[in-house]
Amino acid sequence: xxxxxxxxxxxxxxxxxxxxxxERKVPAATAPNPAPASRQLQxxxxxxxxxxxxxxxxxxxxVPIHPLYTAEEWKLTKSDKHFLLKPSYYNRPLHWTIxxxxxxxxxxxxxxxxxxxxxxxxxxLIHKSDEWGSILTDGIEGREKSAELLSTLRKEMDGAAAxxxxxxxxxxxxxxxxxxxxxxxxxxxxxxxxxxxxxxLSEHDLMRKGRLHYLFVGxxxxxxxxxxxxxxxxxxxxxxxxxxxxxxxxxxxRWDELSRNFDIYCTEAEAWLTKHAAEIxxxxxxxxxxxxxxxxxxxx
Numbered sequence: 001x002x003x004x005x006x007x008x009x010x011x012x013x014x015x016x017x018x019x020x021x022x023e024r025k026v027p028a029a030t031a032p033n034p035a036p037a038s039r040q041l042q043x044x045x046x047x048x049x050x051x052x053x054x055x056x057x058x059x060x061x062x063v064p065i066h067p068l069y070t071a072e073e074w075k076l077t078k079s080d081k082h083f084l085l086k087p088s089y090y091n092r093p094l095h096w097t098i099x100x101x102x103x104x105x106x107x108x109x110x111x112x113x114x115x116x117x118x119x120x121x122x123x124x125l126i127h128k129s130d131e132w133g134s135i136l137t138d139g140i141e142g143r144e145k146s147a148e149l150l151s152t153l154r155k156e157m158d159g160a161a162a163x164x165x166x167x168x169x170x171x172x173x174x175x176x177x178x179x180x181x182x183x184x185x186x187x188x189x190x191x192x193x194x195x196x197x198x199x200x201l202s203e204h205d206l207m208r209k210g211r212l213h214y215l216f217v218g219x220x221x222x223x224x225x226x227x228x229x230x231x232x233x234x235x236x237x238x239x240x241x242x243x244x245x246x247x248x249x250x251x252x253x254r255w256d257e258l259s260r261n262f263d264i265y266c267t268e269a270e271a272w273l274t275k276h277a278a279e280i281x282x283x284x285x286x287x288x289x290x291x292x293x294x295x296x297x298x299x300x
Contacts, residue, residue, distance in 0.1 A: 037051075037052040038050060038051050038052055038055070039052050039055035040293075041055060041058055041060065041098060042060075043060045043062075043096040043097075043098050043126065044062060044096050044300070045297075045298075045300045046096060046126050046225075046294070046295060046296050047293075047294070047295045048098060048124060048290060048291075048293055048294045048295070049290065049293035050098075050100060050290050050293075051103075051286065051290075053102055054100045054102045054103045055100075056102065057100075057101055057102045058098060058099065058100055058102075059097075059098075059099040059101070060096070060097070060098050060099075061096070061097050061099075062094075062095075062096050063092070063094070063095055063096070063097055063116075064094055065092070065093050065094045065128075065131055065135075065139050066090060066091055066092055067091060067134060067135050067136070067137060067138055067139030068085055068087045068091050068135060068136050068137065069085060069137060069138045069139075070138065071138050071140075073085070073138070074137055074138035074141065087135070087136060087172040088117060088172055089117050089118070089119050089172060089173065090116060090117040091135050091136070091172065092125075092127065092135065093127045093128050093129070093130075093131030093132055093135060094127070094128040094131060095125050095126055095127040095128060096125070096126045097123055097124070097125050097126075098123060098124040098125075098126075099112075099115060099121070099122065099123040100122045100123060100124075100231075101122060102122075103122040103231055103282055104122050104231075104232055105232060105233065105234045105281045105282065107209070107210075107234065108209070108210045108232050108234060109210075110122065110232065119173055119200060119213075119230060120200070120211070120213040120230050120231075120232050121230060121232075122230070122231045122232060123229070123230060124227065124228075124229040124291075124294075125227065125228045125229070126225055126226075126227050126296055127225065127226045127227070127228070128224070128225070128299050129146065129150055129219070129220075129223060129224055129225055129226040129299070130143065130146045130147075130224065130299075131143065131146065132146045132149055132150065132226065133145035133146035133147075133148075133149055134146070147223075150219065150223050150226065151223075153167070153217075153219070153226070154219055154223070157193060157194055157217055157218070157219065160183060160194050160196075161183065161184075161185035161194045163183075166180050166183075166196075167194060167196075167217055173200050174202055175200050175201050175202035175203075176200070176201060177198040177199070177200060177201070177215075178198065178199050178200070178201040178266065179197070179198060179199045179201075179207050179212065179266060179269055179270055179273065180196050180197070180198050180270070181196065181197050181270040181273050181274055182195075182196060182197045182273065182274060182277055182284070183195070183196040184196070184288070186216065186218070186288055186291050186292050187292060188218065188291060188292050188293070188294035188295070188296060189293075189294065189295040189296070189297065190220045190221060190225075190294070190295060190296045190297035190298070191218055191219050191220040191221045191225070191227075191296060191297075192218060192219075192221075193216055193217050193218020193219065193227060193291070194216070194217060194218070195214065195215065195216040195229075195287070195288060195291065196214075196215055197212060197213070197214060197215070197233065197273060197280075198212070198213060198215050199211045199212045199213065204252075204255075204258055204259045204262045205252065206239050206245060206246075206247045206250060206251070206252065206258075206269075207238060207239075207247055207269045207273070208238060208239060208240070208241060208245075209234050209238035209239065209240050209241075210232065210234070210240070210241065211232075212232070212233055212234070212238065212273075213230055213231060213232050213233055214229075214230065214231040214232075214233050214282075214284070214287050215228075215229070215230055216228070216229035216230075216287075216291050218291070218294075218296075220296050220297060220298055220299075221297075222297075222298050224298045224299040225296050225297075225298065225299050227294070227296060229291055231282060231287055233280050233281060233282065234280070234281055235273075235276055235279040235280045235281060236276075236279055237272075237276065247269065248265065248268050248269060248272060250265050
């Protein structure tokens, strides 16, 4: 069944001035199997250690809050019930973004100019969490609801890590997360979260190259920071966007068959992904170690 739209599906990223990418070289191990060189990137009070090849083209920005409505538009909603705007991934609290375009696998195209509104771009986003409750308003009204929202998110996050249900990215997408698999809890300095592999679905579809992505949702222990990390992934055997593509004997050309047996296909596709996890690019261990290196203790 197609996942339902999350009640928390609303995020985004607004344009902002480019900040200097502060970094510190982390030496590779010397024996017996040297690890790839890595660098520590600094984003305000936060940091993360990433592979050197990814750090070279990293873009770090502090992005202001971008609520759904301006102050004037929010006033208009009080007098005109028909004046409603649709949120997008672009609507997001004040946050730091650490964009890593070099982590994008070969053969997958990412529009860097529009990555702010891209739910699968290679980036780590660290949000000022007490602004989440006001994102669907003018950025002020409703902020007091953030604590309840974050409490719910934490419960879902921890429940999913324990094998009880799933957790959605708190991002507005016209659809829901499908093919959720390979869930794993990750601890970082200051908090923890859960990583998983997903694909956004608005209708029945195949597991696709360029759409399947690594998703990490985490929170600082004091709830002041909420983290979303997304990285597009690929592996041999994934079909492309061609309407003639097939995967595990299914095709959108045979729509009735795919729709009728979609739950079965999802189960088989998730099992196939788990079996071939070692072939995923970027390597899951590399992504996991990067997220575990985060230092996100509190919003300052």
